[in-house]
Amino acid sequence: MKPDSTTCTLDKALLPKTWYEIRADLPSPPPALLHPGTLQPLDEDALSQVFAPSLAKQELATQRDVEIPQPVRNLYAMWRPSPLVRARRLEALLDTPARIYFKAESASPTGSHKTNSGLAQAFFAKQDGISRITTETGGGQWGASLAYGGAQFGVEVDIFMVRVSYQQKPYRRGQMEVYGARCVPSPSPTTQAGKAILAQNPHHPGSLGVAVSEALELAMHSDNTRYCLGSVLNHVILHQTIIGQEALVQMELMDDYPDMVIGCAGGGSNFSGLAFPFLGKALREKKSTRFIAVEPLACPSLTRGTYGYDFGDVAGMTPLLKMHTLGATFTPPSFHAGGLRYHGMAPMTSHVYALGLIEATAVTQMASLEAGVQFARAEGIVPAPESCHAIRTAIDEALVCKREGKAKTILFNLSGHGHFDMQVYMDYLGGKLVDEPLDEAHLKEALGRLPGVGV
């Protein structure tokens, strides 16, 4: 389909048939996931104790193209291919010679890119004969997406939602319940991990690391139940590559190609989902594209963390993952982008960062919300606070282009809308927000408690 000059909505017939596995194009493989007791690499069988077997297999997949099952493609077709939009009004506002494009993952039924993996994980669980899946959620985008997947494929869904988000964003819980899922605030008294934390502090605000421990414990102690993760792992990034797969075709239809690909990065899946298909092409065709992961200055795992083996959760129940990490016991200061409040960065994203294939930068909450309001007024979509981080950097790069008089092409991922995050905008516009600084002593302590496992 011939796009107009502003929005490219691909013909549904061009919906990609495969996800993209970047292992196939990397100069070296990423370090293995290790068993925390034996420190031996985990194989498919071991991973299948925790995850649906099909997902365990995908976690270790090495072939470049992984087929998207037809039932998942049919559901993707509800809103995918998602629009690729040239942000002409934002360009005009900035008076920049740069061409700014964004991929509108906000168009998904649950409001973010998370749906891409939520549907896939629920499908594979059902196909593997699993009757219940458990997960954690921060801002609620992931919980809502898996709940939607569960409703579609007939799998029960139990969700542990970080307590502070559960209180800040009550309507996300409502959304999960409309889809038929159960959602409890974490830490909860329903698990040993939750009980232990509540015993120390009955008012513990929760964290993604705690919620992961609870969801994992419930899965491992229940019949025919498996755990699902919304980011960090390879199979999640794999599902998210649908974003970049589409964008590659759409940029070609727009007769343009990005000089920079930008995404916000919490666990790493939305950034990598957009970036990896472009990175693979850059590696194969020796293109010099810049890839910029944008993280919050208050939770800067790539820019301030250590690259080493760490747990994915607080209780130390996950496999050991080699990643950029602030330490599993790190709790960031208060800020509203719940999806970016994770202590670690996806092993695959950390690996390509270590290889020097991508860049990272960190921005403040205030600066990102300023960019978000500017974007909303220009382009109409109120972005999720997470996505505002990507917008901030896209605008900054466009302003560099203006200063240098260069007409570069910038592509960023609008990972979701902010309909469930209006309180943060109201606080921001009402002058009630300040940037809370990182607690350096706490970071130092958390980094000191890494398990100390070598490569």
Place this chain on the structure above:
Amino acid sequence: MKPDSTTCTLDKALLPKTWYEIRADLPSPPPALLHPGTLQPLDEDALSQVFAPSLAKQELATQRDVEIPQPVRNLYAMWRPSPLVRARRLEALLDTPARIYFKAESASPTGSHKTNSGLAQAFFAKQDGISRITTETGGGQWGASLAYGGAQFGVEVDIFMVRVSYQQKPYRRGQMEVYGARCVPSPSPTTQAGKAILAQNPHHPGSLGVAVSEALELAMHSDNTRYCLGSVLNHVILHQTIIGQEALVQMELMDDYPDMVIGCAGGGSNFSGLAFPFLGKALREKKSTRFIAVEPLACPSLTRGTYGYDFGDVAGMTPLLKMHTLGATFTPPSFHAGGLRYHGMAPMTSHVYALGLIEATAVTQMASLEAGVQFARAEGIVPAPESCHAIRTAIDEALVCKREGKAKTILFNLSGHGHFDMQVYMDYLGGKLVDEPLDEAHLKEALGRLPGVGV
């Protein structure tokens, strides 16, 4: 563009170039708007004192095709043509031979069909040299849409939001403020109309009728300011016909045609916006299509109201409109579909109802929410409480098809999503909602206070 069998997204090149004015195809014209003092029909000049002159002109337009200005079309192209979706999963769930389609107006940047008119009204105001526009909003969909329009075209926007909605849906106010508009709860102490009502009852919950009075007063007492209305008037319905214009083409591409066209009806613009282009075709080609306006049993202007001249607001500041009305002083019992809490029905919609060209039905809040949850689990989109009314009737008609073994084609308007309405779903799922009955004595009293102006 060839659609797949489930979702039809039109090529942007096929975005309609014109809105559709149904006057051109009706057997008789609708009764005129009258000056409340002289009882004479209002002409363009008189209407231009209240509305932007271009909109006053549209209000009286008689030609079938009204050109959509290119700047408005460019903005429409952000999300339009909106998807036409075959609700296959809902059909399967109901086990019905009916084919159910919905037009996903939920895809708009502000989340509802209101954006179609919000952008248009702000554009025409700016073109007419007007620097500020005022309006009322109930559920907030309209206020957010006009705020977005104001941000796009550089017009100041002042919004009076029904107090009970302002409190129930704080995040809608946040959305308006992100777009740069001002939003105050109504009744407010900033107008004479608001002051008078607050003097009687400082805790008055507000109503659309009161908010209209306030917005109108502010517009009429300020320089270079005009009033905008989000439904009811002809020019608003005109802008909403983009929905039906697209659906006509999309149904043809789907190789199908509706036996029934269904929409929820508050002021009448989303129902009419979808229905009128099909109704015009039915009139021209003598097709026997059913058109069903669905209203809440708690605010049933078509099914329980009188067809006569009434004011559009509580203070009696608007022109007199001949419409189905419950009386301008009628206040419905508590229910959450803020967009359906209006005492009157659009004069044009009332006119085609009086001509016997459309049907009307009324459903309860509980029954509509039950349908909404069923729809969300099947089709992924959490519908606005208003839209749930249309879904209820679509499901009921599909179940009739099942009983009768008839494979009819049902098309309904999904006028918006429910992301700002999760509290009502949480209350519904938590067993906290009941249907409050209509106060018959209050209705009788309100109907007794109609101005009593003959045709």
